[in-house]
Amino acid sequence: MKLVPLGDRVVIKQLVAEETTKSGIVLPGQNKEKPQQAEVVAVGPGGVVDGKEVEMQVKAGDKVIYSKYSGTEVEIDDEQFIIVKQSDILAVIE
Amino acid sequence: MKLVPLGDRVVIKQLVAEETTKSGIVLPGQNKEKPQQAEVVAVGPGGVVDGKEVEMQVKAGDKVIYSKYSGTEVEIDDEQFIIVKQSDILAVIE
Amino acid sequence: MKLVPLGDRVVIKQLVAEETTKSGIVLPGQNKEKPQQAEVVAVGPGGVVDGKEVEMQVKAGDKVIYSKYSGTEVEIDDEQFIIVKQSDILAVIE
Amino acid sequence: MKLVPLGDRVVIKQLVAEETTKSGIVLPGQNKEKPQQAEVVAVGPGGVVDGKEVEMQVKAGDKVIYSKYSGTEVEIDDEQFIIVKQSDILAVIE
Amino acid sequence: MKLVPLGDRVVIKQLVAEETTKSGIVLPGQNKEKPQQAEVVAVGPGGVVDGKEVEMQVKAGDKVIYSKYSGTEVEIDDEQFIIVKQSDILAVIE
Amino acid sequence: MKLVPLGDRVVIKQLVAEETTKSGIVLPGQNKEKPQQAEVVAVGPGGVVDGKEVEMQVKAGDKVIYSKYSGTEVEIDDEQFIIVKQSDILAVIE
Amino acid sequence: MKLVPLGDRVVIKQLVAEETTKSGIVLPGQNKEKPQQAEVVAVGPGGVVDGKEVEMQVKAGDKVIYSKYSGTEVEIDDEQFIIVKQSDILAVIE
Numbered sequence: 001m002k003l004v005p006l007g008d009r010v011v012i013k014q015l016v017a018e019e020t021t022k023s024g025i026v027l028p029g030q031n032k033e034k035p036q037q038a039e040v041v042a043v044g045p046g047g048v049v050d051g052k053e054v055e056m057q058v059k060a061g062d063k064v065i066y067s068k069y070s071g072t073e074v075e076i077d078d079e080q081f082i083i084v085k086q087s088d089i090l091a092v093i094e
Numbered sequence: 095m096k097l098v099p100l101g102d103r104v105v106i107k108q109l110v111a112e113e114t115t116k117s118g119i120v121l122p123g124q125n126k127e128k129p130q131q132a133e134v135v136a137v138g139p140g141g142v143v144d145g146k147e148v149e150m151q152v153k154a155g156d157k158v159i160y161s162k163y164s165g166t167e168v169e170i171d172d173e174q175f176i177i178v179k180q181s182d183i184l185a186v187i188e
Numbered sequence: 189m190k191l192v193p194l195g196d197r198v199v200i201k202q203l204v205a206e207e208t209t210k211s212g213i214v215l216p217g218q219n220k221e222k223p224q225q226a227e228v229v230a231v232g233p234g235g236v237v238d239g240k241e242v243e244m245q246v247k248a249g250d251k252v253i254y255s256k257y258s259g260t261e262v263e264i265d266d267e268q269f270i271i272v273k274q275s276d277i278l279a280v281i282e
Numbered sequence: 283m284k285l286v287p288l289g290d291r292v293v294i295k296q297l298v299a300e301e302t303t304k305s306g307i308v309l310p311g312q313n314k315e316k317p318q319q320a321e322v323v324a325v326g327p328g329g330v331v332d333g334k335e336v337e338m339q340v341k342a343g344d345k346v347i348y349s350k351y352s353g354t355e356v357e358i359d360d361e362q363f364i365i366v367k368q369s370d371i372l373a374v375i376e
Numbered sequence: 377m378k379l380v381p382l383g384d385r386v387v388i389k390q391l392v393a394e395e396t397t398k399s400g401i402v403l404p405g406q407n408k409e410k411p412q413q414a415e416v417v418a419v420g421p422g423g424v425v426d427g428k429e430v431e432m433q434v435k436a437g438d439k440v441i442y443s444k445y446s447g448t449e450v451e452i453d454d455e456q457f458i459i460v461k462q463s464d465i466l467a468v469i470e
Numbered sequence: 471m472k473l474v475p476l477g478d479r480v481v482i483k484q485l486v487a488e489e490t491t492k493s494g495i496v497l498p499g500q501n502k503e504k505p506q507q508a509e510v511v512a513v514g515p516g517g518v519v520d521g522k523e524v525e526m527q528v529k530a531g532d533k534v535i536y537s538k539y540s541g542t543e544v545e546i547d548d549e550q551f552i553i554v555k556q557s558d559i560l561a562v563i564e
Numbered sequence: 565m566k567l568v569p570l571g572d573r574v575v576i577k578q579l580v581a582e583e584t585t586k587s588g589i590v591l592p593g594q595n596k597e598k599p600q601q602a603e604v605v606a607v608g609p610g611g612v613v614d615g616k617e618v619e620m621q622v623k624a625g626d627k628v629i630y631s632k633y634s635g636t637e638v639e640i641d642d643e644q645f646i647i648v649k650q651s652d653i654l655a656v657i658e
Contacts, residue, residue, distance in 0.1 A: 001187055001188070002187070002188045003159065003185045003186075003187060003188075004185055004186045004187075004188055005184065005185040006151055006152070006180075006183055006184065006185060006186065007151075007181070009184055009185060011185065035639075036636070036638060042185075044185075048146075048147065048149070049181075050146065050181065051145070051146030051147070051615070052612075052614065052615030053612065053615070055612070057570055057571075058570070065567065065636075065638050065647065067636055068636060072130070072159075072161055072162060072184060074130060074159050074184070074185075075129075076187070083159065083184040083185055086570075087571070087613075087614065089570055090569060090570065090573055090636060090638070090647040091567045091568055091569040091570060091573060091575065091606075091608075091638075091647055092567075092568045092570065093565055093566070093567060093568075093640070094565070094566045094567075094568055095281055095282070096281070096282045097253065097279045097280075097281060097282075098279055098280045098281075098282055099278060099279040100245055100246070100274075100277055100278065100279060100280065101245075101275070103278055103279060105279065136279075138279075142240075142241065142243070143275075144240065144275065145239070145240030145241070166224070166253075166255055166256060166278055168224060168253050168278075168279075169223075170281070177253065177278040177279055189375060189376070190375070190376045191347065191373045191374075191375060191376075192373055192374045192375075192376055193372065193373040194339055194340070194368075194371055194372065194373060194374065195339075195369070197372055197373065199373065230373075232373075236334075236335065236337070237369075238334065238369065239333070239334030239335070260318070260347075260349055260350060260372060262318060262347050262372070262373075263317075264375070271347065271372040271373055283469055283470070284469070284470045285441065285467045285468075285469060285470075286467055286468045286469075286470055287466060287467040288433055288434070288462075288465055288466065288467060288468065289433075289463070291466055291467060293467065324467075326467075330428075330429065330431070331463075332428065332463065333427070333428030333429070354412070354441075354443055354444060354466060356412060356441050356466070356467075357411075358469070365441065365466040365467055377563055377564070378563070378564045379535065379561045379562075379563060379564075380561055380562045380563075380564055381560060381561040382527055382528070382556075382559055382560065382561060382562065383527075383557070385560055385561060387561065418561075420561075424522075424523065424525070425557075426522065426557065427521070427522030427523070448506070448535075448537055448538060448560055450506060450535050450560075450561075451505075452563070459535065459560040459561055471657055471658070472657070472658045473629065473655045473656075473657060473658075474655055474656045474657075474658055475654065475655040476621055476622070476650075476653055476654065476655060476656065477621075477651070479654055479655060481655065512655075514655075518616075518617065518619070519651075520616065520651065521615070521616030521617070542600070542629075542631055542632065542654060544600060544629050544654075544655075545599075546657070553629065553654040553655055
């Protein structure tokens with residue numbers, strides 16, 4: 001099952017913090033979500049949205065900062081996603 | 095009786111979860127609605143809506159994610175439908 | 189006395205449910221209004237409304253679904269009408 | 283003293299119900315105002331209003347339905363008028 | 377000291393009712409302000425305001441009806457003025 | 471340290487009333503601010519602001535009336551300034 | 565790790581007041597933030613944002629005044645940033 005966003009929408013997945021113990025062991029997946037940090041999962045085609053031409057500037061795999069409280073949470077196959085408009089994405093983390 | 099939506103409106107019907115018992119038997123229609131998941135029933139013609147050209151991007155039969163709290167619930171012949179604007183449809187599920 | 193709507197406005201009249209008794213007798217006009225279902229009584233000329241070209245897509249006699257809480261209730265010659273903008277009409281029932 | 287409305291504004295005066303007694307005698311002017319029914323007293327020139335071309339579609343003498351709670355009540359020479367925008371006039375009564 | 381309004385702004389001064397006694401003597405200036413009636417004191421140049429071309433339609437000396445609660449009260453040299461946008465002026469009194 | 475406003479912004483400084491005693495002596499700087507009266511300190515370049523061409527119509531040194539409650543108060547080097555948009559300036563005092 | 569803002573967004577970092585003791589010793593970094601004063605860290609590419617062409621007018625290193633309560637606070641690698649739209653930047657401090 002795959003989410004194909006419409007228009008200028010972007011499917012993102014919140015990033016989970018990797019925790020490194022003092023001894024250097026990485027403990028991934030402790031479900032400690034990094035606030036506002038997410039990975040882009042799927043990107044809409046852009047085009048004319050609400051009467052305005054929108055060009056998509058992020059791509060799947062990008063790590064991004066998104067605007068708090070924006071978007072719609074969706075659960076597909078027991079996985080949590082957030083669907084936001086590209087304008088709710090503030091910056092790419094490089 | 096058939097609903098023919100105007101403009102950029104789309105008639106959708108909420109999806110009902112199929113439940114599979116542990117033994118593998120599918121129990122359809124337990125009326126457990128999947129939140130925000132719906133099937134497209136009818137699609138308006140698009141065209142100029144509120145002064146802006148809108149092209150319809152979904153079609154009858156598409157499974158879609160729509161924005162919570164959007165749209166108008168309608169009951170026709172004892173069946174429940176929701177009429178939303180296409181812009182309230184966030185993504186197609188493939 | 190006749191209502192001639194201006195611009196993109198449409199005069200509608202709420203539909204009253206016909207009730208069928210178990211024996212099959214139709215009991216019309218019990219004043220049980222069908223929510224959001226109405227018949228179009230008169231249609232404005234359309235044209236430039238609020239700076240945007242509007243083409244009228246409904247006609248007198250159409251049965252329509254309209255958006256709850258929209259429009260203005262008007263009483264003319266002891267008959268109740270609702271005047272809505274065409275954009276408050278969601279779908280035509282065929 | 284005369285009110286000359288600017289732009290797309292229209293000066294209207296609320297209609298007063300003529301009351302007919304059972305014997306057929308008309309009792310005019312009992313000051314029972316007909317809600318939302320008014321007569322057009324003066325019409326602005328239209329033209330570009332708020333950046334949009336507006337053509338005036340009502341004329342002095344028209345009986346109209348106007349939107350409740352819209353407009354500004356004005357008292358000139360002890361007479362009550364309401365100044366509305368043409369877009370607050372929903373329909374002409376013929 | 378003189379107020380020169382910018383853009384589509386208009387400086388107005390509320391009218392004070394002349395009171396006529398029963399014997400016909402006019403008692404001016406009892407400081408009984410006529411609500412919403414004012415005299416235009418100065419008129420801005422119009423031009424492009426908020427991206428829209430505005431043509432000024434009132435001139436100094438015009439008696440006008442203005443929209444209640446609109447505008448900004450200003451005191452210059454112990455005189456009270458109100459600065460409104462031209463669109464807050466509803467009608468000219470002739 | 472100097473404030474250079476962006477776009478259609480204007481840096482203003484509230485005017486302080488000069489007080490003249492009965493004997494004619496001017497007592498400046500009693501810190502009695504004249505409400506809504508200010509002197510223009512610096513003016514942005516104008517240009518395209520929020521998609522609309524804005525031409526600056528005030529200049530440094532102008533005494534102006536500005537809209538109450540508008541703008542952002544800023545303290546630079548212990549001096550108080552207000553940064554407003556030009557559209558919050560209602561009139562120039564000449 | 566680097567923040568690359570999208571569209572007309574700007575990454576800023578609040579300025580911390582240098583404190584100078586009476587004897588002239590500068591005490592930097594006492595974490596006394598200067599309200600609304602920030603340094604630009606990274607600037608988006610501008611371009612068409614929400615249907616309007618935006619040209620970026622600030623650059624990394626600029627000291628700016630920004631609008632209180634605007635923007636989104638972000639923590640990256642234990643450093644605090646604020647991501648604002650360029651239109652929330654009121655002035656450059658030179």
